[in-house]
Amino acid sequence: MNINNLLVKIKLLRLGHRIHRDHRTTTHCALVARAFGTSEMYYCGNEDDSLISSIEKVNESWGGDFNVTYVKSWKSFVNKCKKDGNFIILCTMYGKNIPDIEIDLRSIFKDRDIVIIIGSEKIPPELINLSDINVAISNQPHSEVAALAILLDRLFQGKQLNLKFTNSKLNIVPQEKGKSIYKL
Secondary structure (H helix, E strand, O other): OOHHHOOOOEEEEEEEEOHHHHHHHHHHHHHHHHHOOOOEEEEEEOOOHHHHHHHHHHHHHHOOOOEEEEOOOHHHHHHHHHHOOOEEEEEEEEEEEHHHHHHHHHHHHOOOOEEEEEOOOOOOHHHHHHOOEEEEOOOOOOOHHHHHHHHHHHHHOOHHHHOOOOOOOEEEOOOOOOOOEEEO
């Protein structure tokens, strides 16, 4: 699988964004989604122009065209995604543990776009029924940022770590010690 040329896409839906409480966490969800190969992130809750602006600045410096979009209704968004044939993954600690289903998920990923849903506040019970599967990254309390990274890593089998972002102005020169960034 060449991740830069995938025809199938992964999208992220972040539920219940609260500006004053979740700004950094939602931004980190977007950064992980971007760096780990998703095409776009949608969020609902409080509309937050600074979130969108932050990710646009990252794209401007580091390349890529990752997009963040506000949706007023998670339910309408999920229903439209289902109608469009997307496979809906709800990521919570209550689902099937990822080691038990990752091969099945990768099989689905070969043919269908995927929407991964992560929460901020309590997950609406109705969403559990709308989702195609509830996936857990361990069945213990955990961070949605870490859960997203692990889920994406399992789907892409580590290939996302070699993504090449187009139109970057900055690049890192990997170093054993220190840091080196060069401008293009």
